[in-house]
């Protein structure tokens with residue numbers, strides 16, 4: 656039987672989720688993937704997800720002198736360069752509907768089948784999206800087909816070192832590793848576009864609230880709004896999420912977390928496996 660505290664916590668979660676516009680249960684969300692997942696949870700995205708200027712500078716620099724840019728898996732439009740002719744591609748209607756007024760035009764399509772002629776764009780970019788695609792290699796080949804240059808912000812699932820370095824996955828959410836099973840290696844990803852991978856360090860005050868963003872601000876992970884804007888928390892399921900959050904809470908307040916991770920205070924950036932693929 657569930658304890659009264661567990662029932663209260665589940666009810667609070669449900670009310671919070673409804674306040675963010677999420678209508679499906681965590682159990683229903685567990686079976687979803689790709690655009691379908693974002694149609695279910697995407698209403699919570701804009702609360703904490705936005706362009707991080709230091710990462711944007713890397714992406715825009717890698718776009719070189721491209722004038723026409725395709726943004727694949729564009730979501731709400733973060734990282735779209737303001738000074739180029741951008742076309743967005745986004746399969747989730749909920750994400751498309753949240754694009755700000757005046758954002759680049761957006762086509763409803765998936766990466767694996769881009770509705771454009773060969774070499775239609777100077778460059779194609781994809782940010783924090785490739786791990787949601789049912790077939791990442793096919794999607795990257797499509798980007799290569801439609802654009803002369805390709806820039807992708809993603810992570811290195813092969814390098815297990817960073818999972819050990821990141822206290823959140825090491826000490827609280829080991830289930831994250833299960834999400835990476837079957838994920839293509841960096842060599843497969845760069846091979847699909849014929850490019851190279853460069854590390855992207857995460858600033859301690861990262862503006863875009865992706866999974867690793869709060870590595871020096873652990874209290875942020877206690878905030879439901881922060882977690883609902885990151886699909887990892889949905890994909891591990893409500894039990895793992897609640898266990899991770901309550902264990903972190905128990906470690907934060909007596910100072911156990913600070914004791915174990917005190918070396919982080921001196922760091923301004925962290926290498927947590929994020930990569931820019933450039934071709």
Ligand SMILES: C[S@@+](CC[C@H](N)C(=O)[O-])C[C@H]1O[C@@H](n2cnc3c(N)ncnc32)[C@H](O)[C@@H]1O
Nearest residue numbers: 689690693728729730733747765766782784787
């Ligand atoms: C984490 S969001 C990233 C959005 C945006 N690029 C950003 O940086 O904020 C992932 C996006 O990938 C989209 N997506 C899921 N499956 C896709 C597919 N097969 N092709 C293209 N985009 C997809 C989702 O709908 C979602 O909008």
